[in-house]
Amino acid sequence: MRLSQFFLPTLKETPSEAQIASHRLMLRAGMVRQLTAGIYSWLPLGHRVLKKIEQIVREEQDKIGFNELLMPTIQPAELWQESGRYDDYGLEMLRITDRHDRKMLFGPTNEEAITDIFRKDVRSYKQLPQLLYHIQWKFRDEIRPRFGVMRGREFYMKDAYSFDIDYESARHTYNKIFLAYCRTFTRLGVKAIPMVADTGPIGGDLSHEFIILADTGESEVFCDKKWLDKDLTGKGVDLNDRTGLENWVQGTLEDYAATEEMHDASNEAVTALGDDLVTTRGIEVGHIFHFGTKYSEPMGATVLGPDGTEVPVQMGSYGIGVSRLVGALIEASHDENGIIWPESVAPYKVGLINLRTGDDECDAACEDAYAKLTNAGIEVLYDDRDIRAGGKFADMDLIGLPWQIVIGPKGLKNGVVELKNRKSGEKTEVTFEAALNQLSA
RNA sequence: CGGGGAGUAGCGCAGUCUGGUAGCGUACCUGCUUUGGGAGCAGGGGGUCGCGAGUUCGAAUCUCGCCUUCCCGACCA
Structure with missing residues (x-):
């Protein structure tokens, strides 16, 4: 590309609204422009990076057998009333009304929509597992959007959903995703550490957040310094070997790592670390959940098992904040002169x-x-x-x-x-x- | 939603206290000279001073209301 023919409006000075490094640099480098609070246009340079990250995320999902599809940004309220989240989700959900006075919403996530797709067409355990994902814009009406694309209201996310016949099978799916995430972030040129997470409003009992360490991160995190140069590529791990994969995941998670909410300073594992405990800040770029039948039960997503009885499927959902990653990668890699892109996501080499x-x-x-x-x-x-x-x-x-x-x-x-x-x-x-x-x- | 800032040219800012022709830097256009880490000179274009009321002979400036936006906190990919 010739720069004379490229739209690259760089700025010598930082617009006053931008405070943190990634936001300043994204504006100065002509990657994004703000349309209104928490909502950004992606200019050609920023768009190229977004698409490169998206493609790496996609490839790693495909490698573990997930199928890409595409669900709408607008959803009907009824679906959310079925799961019970229409009332629970609160003001973060942007609610809109169409010309027939039907209640609609701009999707903040897609558990309901994917469950609806599943229940309409899957009948037998023989069709399981179903592993699906899409990469689509989401909207969450944040109380206080900030930090540019790191906490926008409209954001681009990869969200994957899995449907398994039983817990053991679901756990294997979870482990596959875990490995795929480790590989994804490694390819993106950053260290993202999986930390035991609070499951929050999505619910469930098995969950990890993937956190990029950066001084400007939104939350405080604690980890064993072994994490800093741990290999997360899972070389030689066989995806079909349930026990082998489980052992790799457990082995990887052996060293302490926790977010502020989950951190326990009096825990033996923590006190034993002493000076090897790293206390810093982090940016959440991925979050994986197993939540069992939380949605399949109320929404009637069931299959017939081998014994002819109807059972609700075991579900999980797995997200990567693609647009947030653009900012997070900059936070993790820049200097006083500007951005330093990892080669895998650089807009040009x-x-x-x-x-x-x-x-x-x-x-x-x-x-x-x-x-x-x-x-x-x-x-x-x-x-x-x-x-x-x-x-x-x-x-x-x-x-x-x-x-x-x-x-x-x-x-x-x-x-x-x-x-x-x-x-x-x-x-x-x-x-x-x-x-x-x-x-x- | 509580607290605190800010809205004046694309961007960064001064002017507001003390009302009297809207300014500076940069960016942009033209010309000349320059050219290895954000050049110099000369000329030029660009503004509903966030919006609406009010006070006044006169409002960027004073009063009232509203909007937007940023930061801190509680919540989140």
């Missing part, structure tokens, strides 16, 4: 900087580099704008692409370009071909 737009030799070298990078399948953002070098450097650091290739008259005289790593700040002078090779690797 490389920024190509033409230091002297308008200079024939520079333009030709950059055009050649742009074509070669593009042909090599490398996502490149080419800054061909006719502005001074300083502005290009500043913008490129701000938007945080992992690599920069800087081409200017001085380097060209010596047949070299500058290759800069955004994260380490390391700059090397190499031939363009060497840079291309390194980036292709």
